[in-house]
Amino acid sequence: MRHVELPHDKKERWLKLKDLYSELEGVQTANDLAVTLQRIFEEANNDTQKLARERSKDAVDSFGPNWHFKGLEVFLEEIATREESETFFKTTLPFIVTLASSIEEFAPSEGILLCSQLQESGVVLERRFIACVLASAFLCALPPPPDGTQVRSINFVHLYACFHREDVQQTQAAKLRCLIHYFERLCNEWPDIGGRVFYCRQVIPSKSLPTLDDWMSCDLPLCPVIVDNETSIECSGEHMLQV
Numbered sequence: 001m002r003h004v005e006l007p008h009d010k011k012e013r014w015l016k017l018k019d020l021y022s023e024l025e026g027v028q029t030a031n032d033l034a035v036t037l038q039r040i041f042e043e044a045n046n047d048t049q050k051l052a053r054e055r056s057k058d059a060v061d062s063f064g065p066n067w068h069f070k071g072l073e074v075f076l077e078e079i080a081t082r083e084e085s086e087t088f089f090k091t092t093l094p095f096i097v098t099l100a101s102s103i104e105e106f107a108p109s110e111g112i113l114l115c116s117q118l119q120e121s122g123v124v125l126e127r128r129f130i131a132c133v134l135a136s137a138f139l140c141a142l143p144p145p146p147d148g149t150q151v152r153s154i155n156f157v158h159l160y161a162c163f164h165r166e167d168v169q170q171t172q173a174a175k176l177r178c179l180i181h182y183f184e185r186l187c188n189e190w191p192d193i194g195g196r197v198f199y200c201r202q203v204i205p206s207k208s209l210p211t212l213d214d215w216m217s218c219d220l221p222l223c224p225v226i227v228d229n230e231t232s233i234e235c236s237g238e239h240m241l242q243v
Contacts (some may be wrong), residue, residue, distance in 0.1 A: 003111040007044060007136055008104040017044050017141055021097050028089055030076040034069035040056030041068065041140040041157060045239075071172065084180075092180055095187040099135030105225040106132055114149065115201055122200040127193050129188055132142070133146045138179065 008014040020040050027033050076085050106129040115121045136142050137154045145151035152158075156179070162172050186193070210218075233242040 002114040002146055002149075004114050005143045005146070006107055006112075006133075007100075007104060007143065008107070009143075013043065013045070014104070018101060021101050021139070024097050025094055027093065029135045030073040030085075033076070033093070034073045037069045037072070037140055038059035044143050046114075046140070046144050046153070046155065046157075068157050069160050072176075074163045074169075075173055075176055079169070080177075087184070088180060091187065096138055096183055097189070099132045099183075099186075099190075100139050101143070103129070103132035103136055114146065114151070117150065118203055118206070120201055120203045122198065124196050125197050127195045127197060127210060128191065130197060131190075131193075134179075135183070159220050160209050163236075 007017055017040060018041060020036060023032070023036055027036060048050045076088065080088070106126055108125065108129065112123060112125075113121065131141075133154075137156050140155040142153060142155050144153055159172060159175060163169055228236060228240070233240065
């Protein structure tokens with residue numbers, strides 16, 4: 001069974017990451033933040049060349065060196081209000097660093113099994129550990145998924161790297177504001193948060209799925225369905241699914 005690799009799983013890497021986290025505590029500019037996040041991303045054994053191949057040439061040309069994290073710099077300098085930016089550097093970023101540094105303390109001792117396709121699985125995680133994982137993802141400190149698995153990294157580098165596209169810039173900014181707000185709210189409660197979250201993957205065996213012949217021969221009426229291709233999922237009301 002394969003396990004999800006976490007930042008602290010390799011001692012030498014973890015020591016280097018914590019040194020970089022210490023550097024973040026004194027960061028006051030968006031450019032310095034982008035440079036340090038680039039170093040963290042690489043120290044976590046992520047492949048920047050592979051990421052560059054996945055992105056358009058426009059992104060690299062638009063942002064130049066450290067282009068992966070320039071989106072965060074654009075947000076803090078050009079999109080966020082002055083108050084938002086000041087609060088981020090003064091309060092939110094230090095708290096994110098504290099969370100990322102605490103992942104070793106709250107990680108489950110048995111590790112986390114890597115879910116495989118078409119296999120049922122479940123895991124119970126403490127909310128405090130989940131917060132540490134999200135903080136590590138914000139800093140892009142999570143190691144890459146194992147080779148040969150169809151799993152995408154949850155490091156936020158993919159979010160930051162899209163800011164070069166003006167057509168999605170405001171959408172990306174809204175996502176980033178939502179994430180930052182999560183850490184701001186959590187900062188007021190930490191560490192007095194409890195509770196656990198249960199993640200479950202349910203799988204229907206292939207042999208149990210209906211075939212085309214089953215559908216064609218079925219005489220049961222379909223349930224009423226409303227298809228709305230104009231309204232966003234947030235404004236669609238209850239009992240709607242986004243597909």
